[in-house]
Amino acid sequence: MHDIPTDTSFLEMMDILNEMLIEKGEEPVTFDHDCREGICGMCSLYVNGHPHGPATGATTCQLYMRRFKDGDTITVEPWRSAAFPVIKDLMVNRNAFDQIQQAGGYVSFQTGGAQDANAIPISKEAADEAMDSATCIGCGACVAACKNGSAMLFLSAKVSQFALLPQGKAEAKRRVKAMLAKMDELGFGNCTNTGACAAECPKNIKLSNIARLNREFLCAKCSD
Amino acid sequence: MWLTNSSVGRKVVMSVTGLFLVLFVTFHALMNAVAIISFEAYDAICEFLGANWYAVLGTLVLAGGFAIHIIYAFWLTLQNRKARGNNRYAVTTKPKDVEWASQNMLVLGIIVCCFLILHLVQFWAKMQLPELMGEHIMRGQDYLQATFSQWWVLPVYLIGFAALWFHISHGFWSAFQTLGTANDKWIPRWQCISKWWASIVFILFAVEAIYFTLHFTGVINC
Secondary structure, eight states: OOOOOTTOBHHHHHHHHHHHHHHTTOOOOOOOOSOSSSSSOOOOEEETTEETOSSTTOOGGGOBGGGSOTTOOOOEEEOOBTTBOEEETTEEOOHHHHHHHHTTOSOOSOOOSOOOTTSSOOOHHHHHHHHHHHTOOOOOHHHHHOTTOOOHHHHHHHHHHHHTSHHHHTTHHHHHHHHHHHHHHTTOOOOOOOOHHHHHOTTOOOTHHHHHHHHHHHHHHHTO | OHHHHSHHHHHHHHHHHHHHHHHHHHHHHHHHHHHHHOHHHHHHHHHHTSSOHHHHHHHHHHHHHHHHHHHHHHHHHHHHHHHHOSOOOSSOOOOTTSOTGGGOHHHHHHHHHHHHHHHIIIIITTTHHHHHTTOOOOOHHHHHHHHHTSTTHHHHHHHHHHHHHHHHHHHHHHHHHHTTOOOTTHHHHHHHHHHHHHHHHHHHHHHHHHHHHHHHTTSOOO
16 A cells, blocks of 8 residues: 555545555455444454554544554454454454343333432442443454453443443343353353453453453352 | 353352462462471471371362362363464464463463472372372471482472462462452452462472572581
C-alpha cells in the first residue's frame, strides 16, 4: 500500500486496499465491520500480534494509520479459536457468543409497573461496576488473545452486569449456571488467569469480573 | 458432577489441590530448616514422620493431592489446546501485564515434577518406603549427607526451586481468583502475597540446600 494518509483509519485503509484489488480485477479481502465507532464489536482483526491492533482500549475501527511507521509490514489475521471458525479471509463466525447470551444473558421476569424513582437504592459503586461490565461489546478479542481460547472475560462481564443490580439478582443463580454450561458446551477453553484477555480488551473489562463470575457460580452450586 | 463437568469446577479442583500443595512445600521448607539448627532435631522429625500410621496417612493424602493436581493439569491443557484450534497466529506478542509464568504453568509444573521424582528417589525411597517394608534405615542426616555431598545436586535442586518459585508466584493468586475471593483491591494484594510466599519458600529451600552442600562437602564446619 502506498500514500495512505496518517489520519486514515485502519478499516478505511482496508477499504482502499479492496478498491485497488477490485480495480485490478482481483478478489477483495473479506472482513467484518459495521458502526466504525467502537460500539458494535463487529471489527475483529488481529493486527501485528494484538486483537484490534497495538492501540490500547480501542477497537480496530478506532485504530489509525499514524500508529504505524512508513514502510512497516503489517500482519493482519482473523481471530483464531476453535469456537470462532473462519468464514472467509478475516471474517469469523462469532455466533457462539450469541448462543451464550441466549442461554441466560437477559432478565425474563415481569417487572410490573415502573417503580418510584429511588425506591430501590443502588450504591454508586455497584452501579458503576455494572455499567463498566455492560460496556463489553462482545467483539471476541478476549478469546482471540487467550492462549486457551477461553471466553471467561466476556461471560463474566455479561454475568456481572446483571448480578450487581436488583433486577438481575432474581435470576442470578440460574443465569450463571446456564451461561457457563453453554460456554463449556461450545468448546471454549478453561481460564488460567493469564490476564491477556483484560490486557487486550478494547473496552477495558476488568479481570475482577472473572472472580465475580466464579463467586456467583460457586454460590449457585452450593445452594443447589 | 460439576467439579468435572464445568470449567469453573475443574479450576476449583486445581486451586484447592494447588493451595494444599503450597501449604505442604511451606511446611517442608520449615521442617528442613530445623537441620540447619540441629541435625539431631532433624533426625527426630524424620523418625516422627517415618512408618507411623499418621505419617503414612499424610503421605497418601499428599500423593492423592499431587495426582489430582497433575491429572487435572494435563486434562485442562488438552481441552485448552483443542479450544485454541489448529491454526496458530503468524505474529504473537505478550502484553506487558501478563506474567511469563502464567503462560508456562504446564512446562514449569513438568520441571517441578521431574525434580520431585528425583527428590523422592533420593529420600522417600530410602527412608519411609524401606521402613514400611520392615527394613532398617539410617538417620535422616545420613541421607542428607549422601545426597548433598555430591556437587551436581545443588545446581539441579536450585533449578527445581526456581521452577517452583515461578509456579507458585502465579498459581497462588490464581487459586484465590478462581475461588472467587478476589476483586479490584484484592487481585494486586493476592499477587503481592504470591510473590512473597513463593520467595520465602524459595529462599528457605535454597539456603538449606546451599548449607547442606557446603557442610557435607567440608567447606564449612558449622
